[in-house]
Amino acid sequence: MNEQQNTELIKAMYAAFARGNVAAILGALTEDVEWILEGPAIIPFSGSRRGRAEVAGFFEGLATTQVNQKLTIDTWVAQGEVVATMGRYAATVKANGRSFDASIAHFFTFRGGKVSKFVDFGDTALMAETYAQASAAAR
Amino acid sequence: MPEKENVEKVRAMYAAFLRGDVPAILAELADNVEWVVYGPPVIAYAGTRRGPSEVAGFFEALVTTQENHELSIDDYIAQGEVVVTLGRHAATVRVTGKGFDTPVAHVFTFGDGKVSKLADFGDTARIAAAYQADAALAGR
Numbered sequence: 001m002n003e004q005q006n007t008e009l010i011k012a013m014y015a016a017f018a019r020g021n022v023a024a025i026l027g028a029l030t031e032d033v034e035w036i037l038e039g040p041a042i043i044p045f046s047g048s049r050r051g052r053a054e055v056a057g058f059f060e061g062l063a064t065t066q067v068n069q070k071l072t073i074d075t076w077v078a079q080g081e082v083v084a085t086m087g088r089y090a091a092t093v094k095a096n097g098r099s100f101d102a103s104i105a106h107f108f109t110f111r112g113g114k115v116s117k118f119v120d121f122g123d124t125a126l127m128a129e130t131y132a133q134a135s136a137a138a139r
Numbered sequence: 140m141p142e143k144e145n146v147e148k149v150r151a152m153y154a155a156f157l158r159g160d161v162p163a164i165l166a167e168l169a170d171n172v173e174w175v176v177y178g179p180p181v182i183a184y185a186g187t188r189r190g191p192s193e194v195a196g197f198f199e200a201l202v203t204t205q206e207n208h209e210l211s212i213d214d215y216i217a218q219g220e221v222v223v224t225l226g227r228h229a230a231t232v233r234v235t236g237k238g239f240d241t242p243v244a245h246v247f248t249f250g251d252g253k254v255s256k257l258a259d260f261g262d263t264a265r266i267a268a269a270y271q272a273d274a275a276l277a278g279r
Contacts, residue, residue, distance in 0.1 A: 003218070036242075038241065038242050038262045038265070039262055039264055039265075040264045040265070040268075043264075075221065075246070076218075077216050077217070077218045077219075077221045077222075077223050077246075078216075078218050079142070079216045079217055079218055080216075082214065082216045084216050084223040084244075084246075086246055086258065102177075103175075103177050103258070103260070104260075105223075105244045105246065105258075105260045107214075107216075107223075107225060107244070119225065119242065119244075121242070121244050121260035121261070122260075123177045123178060123263050124262050124263050124264035124265070125178055125179045125182075125263035125264040125266075125267045126179070126263070127264075128264045129179075
């Protein structure tokens, strides 16, 4: 069973995310990776993506529209080729200065030692509302 | 390791849900169970509840505000005292007549053979939209 190895790889991916090294994350994905966050289009990183180039767009959607990103993971569940994590994700939307702090769940499916599928859950209503708000300075 | 036993309990709870047997679900919960459904208050069953009697209110809110429920669970991931499930939940909100189809993730934490915590994740924006009347949306 690869649970330990897969969990270590996800830890390394989160560490890469925390230091802004997207290339290191993309290197851990299969060529045909599926990357899914179901949510409304106002969330710039929502939608279904396939392949590393499209996943790069997910991280670009995060990096270009948010600051003060903070991801904390408190629960790890690994079985077979799946690693599930739970925690919180907080950030401030650059355009309006508004912040959110949402509970999140991530599901990583492995194939041949690489991530072949990622499914992202968050409170999309909270995130969408934060993106839709008027600028804090304008109020 | 408790994984197999816990997964069987979760499967039995889903089966009870599908046949509308809420007491069978409540009987699997710890007295101080924490039941957390993420999402805004417009979603009738969202919020944090504690204890089986408050959780009964969650199921009542589901049943009284929705119809045409479809819940399908595709994956069970279990390690230690945690069972995580992945699937989809579709339903129609009675008062608006609007349907939704959302991915769901449920995180069950066990203690002493009972569920001590549930966390429910979904595309809360989509569910909230189904609970909102069109006029309310237009006014936003």
